[in-house]
Amino acid sequence: MKRIQIQTHPLDPIQEGMTFQKEAIDCGAIVSFTGIVRGNDNLIPLEYLYIEHFPEVTEKEIALIVHEAYTRWDFKNCTVIHRVGKIAVQEPIVWVAVASGHRTEAFKAAEFIMDYLKTDAPFWKKEIRVDGSSQWVKAKNTDQQKKQRWLYDGK
Amino acid sequence: MKRIQIQTHPLDPIQEGMTFQKEAIDCGAIVSFTGIVRGNDNLIPLEYLYIEHFPEVTEKEIALIVHEAYTRWDFKNCTVIHRVGKIAVQEPIVWVAVASGHRTEAFKAAEFIMDYLKTDAPFWKKEIRVDGSSQWVKAKNTDQQKKQRWLYDGK
Amino acid sequence: MITIRYFGFLKEALGISEEQIDAQCCKNTAELLDYLRNRNTQWADVLSDANIFKLVVNLNVIHDVTPISSGDEVGILPPVTGG
Amino acid sequence: MITIRYFGFLKEALGISEEQIDAQCCKNTAELLDYLRNRNTQWADVLSDANIFKLVVNLNVIHDVTPISSGDEVGILPPVTGG
Numbered sequence: 245m246k247r248i249q250i251q252t253h254p255l256d257p258i259q260e261g262m263t264f265q266k267e268a269i270d271c272g273a274i275v276s277f278t279g280i281v282r283g284n285d286n287l288i289p290l291e292y293l294y295i296e297h298f299p300e301v302t303e304k305e306i307a308l309i310v311h312e313a314y315t316r317w318d319f320k321n322c323t324v325i326h327r328v329g330k331i332a333v334q335e336p337i338v339w340v341a342v343a344s345g346h347r348t349e350a351f352k353a354a355e356f357i358m359d360y361l362k363t364d365a366p367f368w369k370k371e372i373r374v375d376g377s378s379q380w381v382k383a384k385n386t387d388q389q390k391k392q393r394w395l396y397d398g399k
Numbered sequence: 400m401k402r403i404q405i406q407t408h409p410l411d412p413i414q415e416g417m418t419f420q421k422e423a424i425d426c427g428a429i430v431s432f433t434g435i436v437r438g439n440d441n442l443i444p445l446e447y448l449y450i451e452h453f454p455e456v457t458e459k460e461i462a463l464i465v466h467e468a469y470t471r472w473d474f475k476n477c478t479v480i481h482r483v484g485k486i487a488v489q490e491p492i493v494w495v496a497v498a499s500g501h502r503t504e505a506f507k508a509a510e511f512i513m514d515y516l517k518t519d520a521p522f523w524k525k526e527i528r529v530d531g532s533s534q535w536v537k538a539k540n541t542d543q544q545k546k547q548r549w550l551y552d553g554k
Numbered sequence: 555m556i557t558i559r560y561f562g563f564l565k566e567a568l569g570i571s572e573e574q575i576d577a578q579c580c581k582n583t584a585e586l587l588d589y590l591r592n593r594n595t596q597w598a599d600v601l602s603d604a605n606i607f608k609l610v611v612n613l614n615v616i617h618d619v620t621p622i623s624s625g626d627e628v629g630i631l632p633p634v635t636g637g
Numbered sequence: 638m639i640t641i642r643y644f645g646f647l648k649e650a651l652g653i654s655e656e657q658i659d660a661q662c663c664k665n666t667a668e669l670l671d672y673l674r675n676r677n678t679q680w681a682d683v684l685s686d687a688n689i690f691k692l693v694v695n696l697n698v699i700h701d702v703t704p705i706s707s708g709d710e711v712g713i714l715p716p717v718t719g720g
């Protein structure tokens with residue numbers, strides 16, 4: 245079972261985890277990832293993030309990533325939830341969970357999905373700082389490198 | 400903050416996840432792993448697992464594993480909870496969570512800790528099947544291989 | 555008419571989020587980009603290759619030059635920064 | 638006396654979970670294992686190298702042959718299967 249959701253309302257990893265665990269019948273392993281907005285990456289502290297996406301296209305691109313993970317590792321359930329709009333510091337921004345028979349598949353698939361989501365899914369992040377200044381975040385080379393690792397370290 | 404706990408009472412990943420998330424201040428990434436008792440790995444379905452450990456020694460060995468992970472990846476919080484005694488099918492048996500600034504550290508450390516826990520921490524699993532038969536589980540070569548991968552793929 | 559949608563920082567750098575242009579301008583997505591870049595040096599700079607991650611035609615991400623005609627919608631996506 | 642504790646399947650295969658033996662038997666952990674293996678072929682089989690993952694002396698995992706004397710506790714651990 246795959247579930248992909250883009251939402252403007254707060255993301256609750258605890259609630260999502262409860263649902264996910266309940267549905268992971270016959271799975272021996274669940275790996276979940278929670279991405280949280282950090283406030284102090286820059287000199288001027290962040291007030292909140294604003295995230296834009298491309299409705300329909302974003303969902304389709306994430307579905308492709310999940311499908312690609314599925315061709316590489318055997319897993320049963322996968323949920324990807326990404327929040328968009330205004331997101332305050334310390335709030336969850338993304339949640340990915342994978343349930344599989346054994347642990348390695350769940351770890352690899354979850355990390356793969358996150359690495360590809362970072363480089364392939366149409367989301368754009370703008371930082372609004374406490375002094376009122378704001379800036380669109382630049383794509384990171386390190387994210388490209390993390391993604392390219394999977395070309396060689398396929399499994 | 401590191402927390403290691405061996406317990407006979409049921410393990411609740413949801414409750415633990417809530418506590419862990421609350422304490423992960425200034426962390427951008429949380430990865431959690433839940434290991435669940437599978438019922439149908441063998442011809443005769445499992446009724447429950449019985450897990451024995453070596454009190455004090457088990458905790459010390461897990462602390463060493465967490466410390467080794469910490470020398471390799473920068474993370475802030477880590478919790479390892481392992482249940483012992485009688486554990487029914489579908490119940491969680493182990494829960495590992497790592498919180499760090501960025502995602503890669505949390506993914507790597509959590510997977511590393513699980514791989515080493517499997518091969519180094521003094522736990523012994525006995526399967527009690529629905530027909531009343533029982534057997535101590537044999538150590539798996541694949542677990543040794545997963546551990547050895549970290550010798551080369553250190554980071 | 556062809557609808558063009560701009561995303562992320564492109565919107566602000568170009569001062570536009572959506573526009574409609576005459577379909578006569580261009581037979582395919584490569585010609586469309588040339589057309590937009592030829593507006594002035596600012597457009598050429600903002601729409602440089604480094605600033606374009608992908609193009610989307612009618613909600614499908616495209617990987618090659620793709621024919622476009624009246625009624626089509628083209629999304630221009632800068633490098634993504636989600637997660 | 639030296640206390641010996643057996644874990645996992647060793648307990649059932651040897652029919653014993655804990656015992657005390659005279660400290661005269663052995664100066665170190667290597668001699669202790671020889672002593673136990675010499676009891677009979679069953680003990681020799683069950684306590685083969687493949688069945689012993691680690692030894693623990695006074696709650697510390699040891700990695701080399703370690704001296705033991707009266708009052709010490711030795712744990713014999715078969716390969717582990719947790720997680």
